[in-house]
Amino acid sequence: MILNNVFLSQHLYKSMEELDEKKADKELVEMEIEIKADKRALETKVSRMQFDSMTEELNTMFQELLSKITGQEQDWHKIIDKISNEMECKLDRIELDPVKKQLEDRWKSIRKQLQAQPAPKEDDAAGIRKQLVARFHCISCDRPVDMLTPGPHLVTVPSTPGLPSHKSNRPYTIYELEQVRQHCRSLRPGTNHGHFEMASSERAMMQMQRIHTMMCRQIERVQRHLAGPERTYSHGALREIGPSRYPHILSPLQRTSQSLPKQ
Numbered sequence: 001m002i003l004n005n006v007f008l009s010q011h012l013y014k015s016m017e018e019l020d021e022k023k024a025d026k027e028l029v030e031m032e033i034e035i036k037a038d039k040r041a042l043e044t045k046v047s048r049m050q051f052d053s054m055t056e057e058l059n060t061m062f063q064e065l066l067s068k069i070t071g072q073e074q075d076w077h078k079i080i081d082k083i084s085n086e087m088e089c090k091l092d093r094i095e096l097d098p099v100k101k102q103l104e105d106r107w108k109s110i111r112k113q114l115q116a117q118p119a120p121k122e123d124d125a126a127g128i129r130k131q132l133v134a135r136f137h138c139i140s141c142d143r144p145v146d147m148l149t150p151g152p153h154l155v156t157v158p159s160t161p162g163l164p165s166h167k168s169n170r171p172y173t174i175y176e177l178e179q180v181r182q183h184c185r186s187l188r189p190g191t192n193h194g195h196f197e198m199a200s201s202e203r204a205m206m207q208m209q210r211i212h213t214m215m216c217r218q219i220e221r222v223q224r225h226l227a228g229p230e231r232t233y234s235h236g237a238l239r240e241i242g243p244s245r246y247p248h249i250l251s252p253l254q255r256t257s258q259s260l261p262k263q
């Protein structure tokens with residue numbers, strides 16, 4: 001019994017010592033409780049990272065809304081300008097009534113014309129008669145006179161004299177003869193091709209002389225008609241320009257016969 005009491009007392013002492021070492025002061029506990037956050041209040045709080053992320057999202061949303069509002073404002077201004085331009089082009093109510101009345105009157109007149117029966121069209125005549133002989137009276141004796149109906153007046157061009165022509169054919173003839181001479185010299189004598197070429201040249205030269213003679217005759221006629229007694233070159237004068245007048249001008253066949261060697 002005494003041992004049990006001793007043991008209990010020792011246990012009580014140990015418990016007292018532990019309480020002295022580990023027990024909390026009441027004032028300190030109350031102060032700590034005041035500083036300590038409530039658990040229910042902590043549930044309503046957020047962290048710093050969540051707050052920053054939400055702030056960035058809100059900022060992005062505000063920027064998007066601002067851009068949309070700006071775009072809608074621009075569209076709104078465009079629509080207002082378009083409506084203003086259309087309103088300027090529109091007619092006023094007072095101005096519309098006269099136009100409407102004019103259109104109605106025009107439609108009534110067109111409708112009457114459409115309902116009215118068209119007049120029968122007559123065929124055109126196949127031919128007409130015109131009096132060719134006009135009947136007039138003389139001024140002095142009052143005698144009836146038959147005269148032809150004057151036709152349409154034709155505008156004519158006044159006749160003018162021609163330009164003066166060259167009265168001599170020597171330069172042109174000399175040039176052609178010199179050209180024939182050079183062509184004949186380039187050919188070899190004694191060949192069929194050479195004879196053919198010379199004959200062709202002679203024929204062409206004769207034809208050109210005939211054409212030139214005809215032209216001179218025509219010029220002579222015109223000069224006689226315009227100038228009268230003016231001196232012109234006749235066909236005899238043209239014949240004098242030939243080989244009889246200038247014996248040193250030989251024909252291509254004569255020059256060829258002279259150039260061929262004698263057998």
